[in-house]
Amino acid sequence: MEFENIEHRKGLPYRLFLVSIGHRSHHFHSDLEIIYVLKGVIRLQLSLSSHDIKQGELCLINPYEIHSITDLSEDQNILLIIQVTPSAITLKQNLLSKLQFDHVLINRFTTEVRDLMFKMYLESFNEQIHSDYLLNAYILEFIATLLKAVPYEILESTRLSSRTDAYKRLKYVIDYVESHFNERINLDQLASKLHISKYHLSHFIKQHLGISFQDYLNSVRLTHAIHLLLSTDMSILDVTMSSGFSDPKYLNALIKKRYGYTAKTLRLESHKLIFSIPSAPVGSIHLPFDQEKAFNEISATLS
Template sequence: MNQMLEPKPKFEEKSYIFHYRRETLEGGFEQIHAHQGIEFLYVHEGSGHLMFDQKLHPVGPGTLFMCQPYQLHKFKLDITPSCPYIRSIFIFDPSLFERYMATFPALHMFFNKLWKAELQQQVLQLEPIQQTLFAELLFDLHRNLNTCPELQQTEEVVLFLFSLLREFRKLTAGEPSSHSSSDSMRTNSRHVEQMMAWINEHFSEEFSLDRLAESLHLSPYYASHLFSRETGCTLSQYVMAHRIRESRLLLSTTDLTIAQIGQQIGFKSSAYFVKSFKSKMGITPQAYRKQVNTLYVD
């Protein structure tokens, strides 16, 4: 009698990305972007803020950020030679790692919560003892991946992920604490958050700075200047980033045509959508859809 065997889990080349203590010593900032996978980012050094979930969050040494698939985010750091931006980044495809969680019910449940549920807290400021723990956890993975045989790297990454999830579960077990700031800074942040919320609601329509400013009782010039100053990008760039983010989600999860997706997210023509997508992503929407579908096939 033939026994049907479940195929062994594949560890695809693109199933995770790990950068240990990546440095930016001066110059430009990252564009607004979203990942297909789950991202954990830990700040070793740097000072600035994170634009995420329609809010501005302060960023400094010990900031830990967890981002779900396709969530838009952008870091804006005050980078100088004496104050560099140093961070460690771990991004992984949850669909390819879920199978490793199956034998740990509680951890599996938490894993799925991080992947798919609406979360209360995704930006944390760690205490010194917690900073030491996370720094050691990241260094261990960096060292192990550089010294162990290639066949053992799968095991090292999975064990690291187990430890990471356990620690993050402890950190998010309580209620999140709110950050304090001056009245003027908080007012500016509130205006920027309101602008992001307005765009998130109206991104599929033709963008109008006048309409946005009027809805918030601000002058168009002030709204545009404030958003650029606080986030490091223009309102138009944020609108485009949000549309590209939505298109990636639709390309990955629906069978809508390229033209239908372009129209649904606010592009006047499919040609302009394809051109804009390729400019931001480096490949066409059709190629991106094919790439994603290939990645999820066993």
């Protein structure tokens, strides 16, 4: 997915929502992201590490950190996600914009962090005039709790600048692949567009995505193929060609590795997998879930 632009409720420096994710390919954004697994299990893949986050656990993703999400649940997951814009929190000379948290899993003050996310989520449905004041107060308490719960370092301006430059290049790579994944593209071609060597680009992609260029390209193509299989009546051969693959056998092998099904069986069994194909960006598969039931479970936890 391209650099993710996140829209927030007017007047608030964060976005908070429930979602069920089947797969979300590599992407990044400038927001600090915290995920609470309300139900199920997900695999969070970062550039240098992989973490299985289980029901009741919290994880943290730093701004500009490349990540992908894959569902590992027997049924499906339900995630409560908050994405905070550091530059909108102006206390302490924009300290939050300069922080790099050191841990992915939040193992301290987990109940406090979770309950604040629950309170903010429930309050977001309140349209009374005092609600925005309360939500702004909650986010400051939430950040203070994070600072107590997770070790961090304050980045110097040179590291912040270097990070920005690196991710501008990475944004180009991701945007290019997601715009041309169904064409014949290779690392030489992309390296020439960036005016760097193939070796340099290969190392750069591996360093930031944690996988090779070909594996990343295959991941984007595979997710698009799943969209087509479950939302159209296209033949498997046409799905293969439209997704950028040249061999249905290769597509079948990739699908079986991810889901345990061949392409044909995946299409037949899709009602059991509860897949939903919304108007989502390339690289995303979201799943339907009972939002009212999840809302009631959150309310019951705080009562």
